[in-house]
Amino acid sequence: MTRQSDKIFPFIDKQLASWSEGRLRFGQLNDVLYKSLTVNGVEVKIQFNPERVRSATAQVTATAIKRRQCFLCRKNRPPDQMYLSWRNYQILVNPYPILPRHLTVASARHQPQFILSRVTDMLDLTRFLEGFLVFYNGAQCGASAPDHFHFQAVEAGHTPLERLMDGYATEKTTGMGFSGRLHYFSGKKKSILRDTFETVCREYENSPDAEPMMNVFCRHMHGIWELTVIPRLKHRPECYCGVGDAQMLVSPGALDMAGIVVTARECDFRKLAAENLTQIYRETGCW
Numbered sequence: 001m002t003r004q005s006d007k008i009f010p011f012i013d014k015q016l017a018s019w020s021e022g023r024l025r026f027g028q029l030n031d032v033l034y035k036s037l038t039v040n041g042v043e044v045k046i047q048f049n050p051e052r053v054r055s056a057t058a059q060v061t062a063t064a065i066k067r068r069q070c071f072l073c074r075k076n077r078p079p080d081q082m083y084l085s086w087r088n089y090q091i092l093v094n095p096y097p098i099l100p101r102h103l104t105v106a107s108a109r110h111q112p113q114f115i116l117s118r119v120t121d122m123l124d125l126t127r128f129l130e131g132f133l134v135f136y137n138g139a140q141c142g143a144s145a146p147d148h149f150h151f152q153a154v155e156a157g158h159t160p161l162e163r164l165m166d167g168y169a170t171e172k173t174t175g176m177g178f179s180g181r182l183h184y185f186s187g188k189k190k191s192i193l194r195d196t197f198e199t200v201c202r203e204y205e206n207s208p209d210a211e212p213m214m215n216v217f218c219r220h221m222h223g224i225w226e227l228t229v230i231p232r233l234k235h236r237p238e239c240y241c242g243v244g245d246a247q248m249l250v251s252p253g254a255l256d257m258a259g260i261v262v263t264a265r266e267c268d269f270r271k272l273a274a275e276n277l278t279q280i281y282r283e284t285g286c287w
């Protein structure tokens with residue numbers, strides 16, 4: 001039995017058994033529609049998931065964030081939402097899942113999204129959650145709660161990005177993925193991985209006070225960590241602000257950049273074609 005299944009699977013089962021709203025939404029995942037598009041030579045999946053409309057339309061400006069109650073702070077969470085403590089974090093079942101066993105791992109304290117000081121936490125968490133893909137949305141790259149530090153995790157094996165990672169036999173690869181530039185590195189030593197991560201970040205740094213825009217992915221198998229950094233140019237593409245038929249509510253976070261593109265409106269799901277998505281990736285990734 002792997003380390004995570006000792007605690008995580010029973011935690012998820014217990015939570016879903018006692019929380020009708022969460023159970024309903026995870027049940028709905030079985031019925032979400034998918035279609036495939038080939039973008040930059042890779043088959044990506046488009047998901048129609050109306051429950052994600054909150055995230056797709058989330059106001060993430062500093063003013064809007066200040067005005068709302070933080071939904072990751074314990075005092076504001078639904079009373080039925082349980083948590084599993086891990087270090088200074090609380091592991092939660094994500095109430096609006098995109099993929100099976102979707103978790104949010106929130107800092108126990110209300111602190112902003114800033115990963116540079118938490119890379120070691122990400123590596124250790126990924127080892128704890130072996131069998132999961134752990135990921136991070138930068139404050140302006142898909143995080144709906146940029147003011148409250150959190151990772152997310154989903155059951156591994158569902159994203160096109162992981163298939164790319166499977167093909168990287170070398171310890172370090174910098175190249176073009178289907179959603180733009182990416183940096184992949186792997187190894188057994190946390191300090192080396194942390195140093196490599198910091199070096200990659202410095203390449204994209206604009207200001208010493210703000211971290212570069214990026215999505216980060218991590219998995220751990222057979223004693224080896226694999227990290228992928230996807231640097232970002234912006235959060236939302238131009239079509240997000242389009243008018244009438246020209247509008248498509250695609251608001252890319254980490255999973256979208258990993259090839260699971262979420263649409264919350266049926267019209268966008270139907271309309272989104274390979275050329276639109278190529279354009280979306282060209283605007284939001286780095287090329």
Ligand SMILES: [Zn+2]
Nearest residue numbers: 070073110148
């Ligand atoms: Zn908070």
